Amino acid sequence: MAKLVSMTGNQAVAECMRQINPDVVAAYPITPSTEIMQIFSEFVADGAVDTELVTVESEHSAMSACIGAAAAGGRVMTATSACGLALMWEMLPIASVMRLPIVMTVVNRALSAPINIHCDHSDSMGCRDSGWIQIYSENAQEVYHNVIQAIKISQREGVWLPIMVCVDGFIISHSIESIELLEDEKVKDFIGEFKPRLPLLDLDHPVTYGPLDLQDYYMEHKKQFDDALRNSKETVIEVAKEFKKEFGYDYGLIDKYKLDDAEVAIVVLNSAAGTGKHVVNKLREKGVKAGLLRIRLYRPFPYEEIRDALKNVKAVAVMDRAVSYGAQGPLFPEITAALYDSPSRPKLKNIIYGLGGRDISIEEIEDIFCSLDDVVRTGKVGNVYQWIGVREDNKR
Amino acid sequence: MASLKELSKKKDLLTSGHRLCSGCGVSIAVRQILLAAENPVVVSSATGCLEVATTIFPYTAWKPSFIHSAFENSAATISGVEAMYKSLQRQGKIPEGKKIDFIAFGGDGGTYDIGLQSLSGALERGHRFLYVCYNNEAYMNTGIQRSSATPYGANTTTRPVGKKSFGKSVDRKDLTQIAIAHKIPYAAQASPSHWNDLVTKVRKALNCGGASFMNVIANCNRGWRNDTGKAVEMCRLAVQTCYWPLYEVENGKLKINLKPKEKKPITEFIKDQGRFAHLKRPENQHVVEELQHMVDHDWEHLLALEKLEA
Ligand SMILES: Cc1ncc(C[n+]2csc(CCOP(=O)(O)OP(=O)(O)O)c2C)c(N)n1
Numbered sequence: 181m182a183k184l185v186s187m188t189g190n191q192a193v194a195e196c197m198r199q200i201n202p203d204v205v206a207a208y209p210i211t212p213s214t215e216i217m218q219i220f221s222e223f224v225a226d227g228a229v230d231t232e233l234v235t236v237e238s239e240h241s242a243m244s245a246c247i248g249a250a251a252a253g254g255r256v257m258t259a260t261s262a263c264g265l266a267l268m269w270e271m272l273p274i275a276s277v278m279r280l281p282i283v284m285t286v287v288n289r290a291l292s293a294p295i296n297i298h299c300d301h302s303d304s305m306g307c308r309d310s311g312w313i314q315i316y317s318e319n320a321q322e323v324y325h326n327v328i329q330a331i332k333i334s335q336r337e338g339v340w341l342p343i344m345v346c347v348d349g350f351i352i353s354h355s356i357e358s359i360e361l362l363e364d365e366k367v368k369d370f371i372g373e374f375k376p377r378l379p380l381l382d383l384d385h386p387v388t389y390g391p392l393d394l395q396d397y398y399m400e401h402k403k404q405f406d407d408a409l410r411n412s413k414e415t416v417i418e419v420a421k422e423f424k425k426e427f428g429y430d431y432g433l434i435d436k437y438k439l440d441d442a443e444v445a446i447v448v449l450n451s452a453a454g455t456g457k458h459v460v461n462k463l464r465e466k467g468v469k470a471g472l473l474r475i476r477l478y479r480p481f482p483y484e485e486i487r488d489a490l491k492n493v494k495a496v497a498v499m500d501r502a503v504s505y506g507a508q509g510p511l512f513p514e515i516t517a518a519l520y521d522s523p524s525r526p527k528l529k530n531i532i533y534g535l536g537g538r539d540i541s542i543e544e545i546e547d548i549f550c551s552l553d554d555v556v557r558t559g560k561v562g563n564v565y566q567w568i569g570v571r572e573d574n575k576r
Numbered sequence: 577m578a579s580l581k582e583l584s585k586k587k588d589l590l591t592s593g594h595r596l597c598s599g600c601g602v603s604i605a606v607r608q609i610l611l612a613a614e615n616p617v618v619v620s621s622a623t624g625c626l627e628v629a630t631t632i633f634p635y636t637a638w639k640p641s642f643i644h645s646a647f648e649n650s651a652a653t654i655s656g657v658e659a660m661y662k663s664l665q666r667q668g669k670i671p672e673g674k675k676i677d678f679i680a681f682g683g684d685g686g687t688y689d690i691g692l693q694s695l696s697g698a699l700e701r702g703h704r705f706l707y708v709c710y711n712n713e714a715y716m717n718t719g720i721q722r723s724s725a726t727p728y729g730a731n732t733t734t735r736p737v738g739k740k741s742f743g744k745s746v747d748r749k750d751l752t753q754i755a756i757a758h759k760i761p762y763a764a765q766a767s768p769s770h771w772n773d774l775v776t777k778v779r780k781a782l783n784c785g786g787a788s789f790m791n792v793i794a795n796c797n798r799g800w801r802n803d804t805g806k807a808v809e810m811c812r813l814a815v816q817t818c819y820w821p822l823y824e825v826e827n828g829k830l831k832i833n834l835k836p837k838e839k840k841p842i843t844e845f846i847k848d849q850g851r852f853a854h855l856k857r858p859e860n861q862h863v864v865e866e867l868q869h870m871v872d873h874d875w876e877h878l879l880a881l882e883k884l885e886a
Pocket residue numbers: 622623624625626647648682683684685686687712714715716717718723
């Protein structure tokens with residue numbers, strides 16, 4: 181029987197890794213993801229898993245070892261945050277273009293400087309173009325489900341891609357929630373046996389990984405890669421359906437909350453959706469037609485689904501927990517692009533919030549909805565790009 | 577000890593048709609190393625001449641399975657491969673008796689400099705693999721820039737000889753001693769000019785049961801600016817001048833494998849190399865003397881170390 185337990189997001193990921201029983205895990209500590217590996221190391225120490233744990237000397241080597249291990253032919257996992265993910269950066273496109281099914285939990289945290297250990301999405305957004313599938317998770321229950329699904333998606337024929345499962349640092353990683361743990365056997369059955377593809381360790385069929393690829397082939401290979409990443413969207417949907425059939429939980433590429441008849445809506449990633457949904461409920465009681473769109477799959481980007489989900493909305497605030505400095509939030513231009521061809525084309529605002537763990541309050545989200553209401557009434561957007569929750573003077 | 581006859585019967589694992597420069601000492605060293613392996617091997621390589629010249633898509637010169645992932649992480653990459661092997665063997669997915677040797681290659685730039693951390697980590701963790709630094713004493717692939725293995729006084733493109741410069745102004749790093757400090761079961765210096773010594777060392781390294789390291793001098797005629805075809809001769813002179821002593825450390829015990837009866841002066845090593853041509857000028861005599869002094873000092877130090885551990 182599935183059982184209801186109280187645990188933190190990090191504990192849930194570690195439990196999940198125990199159930200998955202990966203062949204190789206590389207570990208290097210960084211707050212707020214450290215705890216995942218600490219708990220998992222205890223499973224290794226107790227023989228609860230068959231995993232070979234490689235306690236590397238840096239995240240660069242963690243990803244390098246994951247690449248070597250995945251190319252050797254087996255299930256490979258790791259976890260990191262912020263600076264650790266940044267140090268892996270060079271290796272991320274190598275993992276993806278080599279088509280290695282590595283599953284990494286990214287516990288989102290702000291990038292230095294100034295050094296800050298709390299949540300924002302500057303780390304995972306900074307490597308969004310590295311060719312990894314990126315899935316974002318609203319809460320501990322979902323990150324647990326997402327990691328299980330990621331294992332299955334990553335190694336599906338035609339996909340063979342690494343996946344980052346993102347979850348908010350501290351807000352989810354360190355808060356205790358009540359979550360339902362699936363049965364070990366069922367998880368094992370769901371992910372199935374790992375069947376390696378082109379493994380280095382198959383001595384009868386030697387392979388060369390990572391050759392020099394010049395003007396005559398490079399673009400063909402990159403096109404094939406881009407096609408594979410785009411096509412993986414279908415697999416994400418398929419696996420979600422299989423997951424629903426097996427466990428009853430329903431996941432899509434996006435999460436539409438009271439959007440069908442909504443006039444005003446916010447778009448968010450990860451945990452802010454929880455607060456956002458609460459505000460939507462409050463506003464609905466007052467008769468405001470509010471809605472929320474949470475993006476679960478960020479790469480490949482689900483343009484059509486988003487266009488469709490927002491087609492009847494009149495004004496939308498895209499909330500970004502990261503900044504493409506000197507431009508806008510990273511989510512905003514993509515939502516804009518998704519809606520450009522929409523016949524109704526809603527008015528759009530970009531709200532920067534929550535950097536470095538700054539709280540986003542219920543009142544602030546209510547204010548955002550109020551401002552969207554103004555946009556609908558007046559037809560004027562005003563400042564498209566706004567930061568909220570920032571002290572503008574030194575008095576407070 | 578391997579016999580030539582035995583080795584000549586083995587198939588080359590690095591095939592001809594690769595695009596390393598003709599006369600490149602690296603390919604000679606790598607061939608000898610691969611011939612020495614008694615089990616099937618899986619190779620990882622750092623970015624550099626060896627990798628770019630042997631894997632130009634759609635071709636590969638590698639008979640064994642090969643992986644290149646980046647410049648600074650040949651050791652970390654092979655760590656992952658070896659870890660997977662260990663995991664799968666423990667789970668019974670690779671039969672007990674099926675032994676595979678793991679060899680990581682890196683140039684001196686990818687080993688002494690940018691890859692030192694990854695090498696150090698992998699040696700400390702004790703993966704069962706052999707790391708070979710093919711040491712051509714500069715970043716050759718990017719056009720002969722100095723590395724921390726470049727000798728004192730050498731002319732390179734980032735420490736060029738000029739009105740106020742005689743080339744590299746500091747001594748090279750002693751990476752072999754750094755590797756030894758990791759207390760690994762086997763570490764050695766070797767040269768393709770002494771193939772028997774080299775092959776014997778590779779076998780010891782691969783059979784030591786843990787992490788091993790070999791620093792192998794490999795002439796680059798482009799960077800050293802010597803005649804093509806003199807790779808083995810140049811490496812031999814490096815040994816005969818004690819510029820490149822052949823020695824090994826087996827389970828903590830240091831042994832010098834060759835003590836030249838007559839130690840040749842360093843001028844013998846540098847005289848036909850364009851990278852040292854400016855040292856023939858009288859105003860640079862002090863550089864030659866200093867280089868000789870460095871070589872003598874290191875050699876004396878090595879002799880003392882051997883005695884200490886006897
Ligand atoms: C992170 C990074 N920095 C720089 C480079 C450029 N680069 C490629 S090969 C190379 C030099 C390699 O020198 P070495 O390791 O001595 O090998 P060799 O070319 O001499 O065989 C450099 C600097 C790179 N590929 N990656």
